[in-house]
Amino acid sequence: GESVGLHLPTLSVQEGDNSIINCAYSNSASDYFIWYKQESGKGPQFIIDIRSNMDKRQGQRVTVLLNKTVKHLSLQIAATQPGDSAVYFCAEPTGNQFYFGTGTSLTVIP
Amino acid sequence: EPEVTQTPSHQVTQMGQEVILRCVPISNHLYFYWYRQILGQKVEFLVSFYNNEISEKSEIFDDQFSVERPDGSNFTLKIRSTKLEDSAMYFCASRLGLAGYNEQFFGPGTRLTVL
Secondary structure, eight states, X not given: OOOEEESOSEEEEETTSOEEEEXXXXXXXXXXXXXXXXXXXXXXXXXXXXXXXXXEEXXXXXXXXXXXXXXXXXXXXXXXXXXXXXXXXXXXXXXXXXXXXXXXXXXXXX | OOOOEEEOSEEEEOTTOOEEEEEEOXXXXXXXXXXXXXXXXXXXXXXXXXXXXEEEEOTTOOTTEEEEOOSSSOEEEEESSOOGGGOEEEEEEEEOOSTTOOOEEEXXXXXXXXX
């Protein structure tokens, strides 16, 4: 089956620093990826997506990088704020199913 | 901004009892989903629903589970005879379904506790 995972279960950063959260996937045929943010007690919230015909996509304070050669994607958060503290998942749709990684818990230290 | 809603927020039940978790997807969305998340674990796909029928389901979604769209707004997940291991957060999600719109919008979840 599909496998989507993350390198680090926890990440702590100082407020104002940049954060980088990584994700690896196994299906080389995957052509679409989404990053979700899940705050405590809430459902996953869409952050940004990227298609496999792109290497990079930027949003507001977030950038997703896709390296298809090593099947790796990363989420970069610029100037991390306390409100960014959450668990971050990468998700890989396959057909009509979405596979989620195990998540990285980001803690922002004021 | 339209959002997915779920009720109840917390459901406590005895093992062997039936539970129905309710969701109201975003009104113009065409695809509907149920996921579960056991405490401390990743979000797991259960089932997807389109055009009034199940389009895909995972191995978790066995005969104890069923889904229904009883009217134009609600989307329900029924667990016929709950087990202790069914205790989890259950998330409903919906997706517009048009080409290029693949984002799923998630509800706040229902925490199911089976005693």
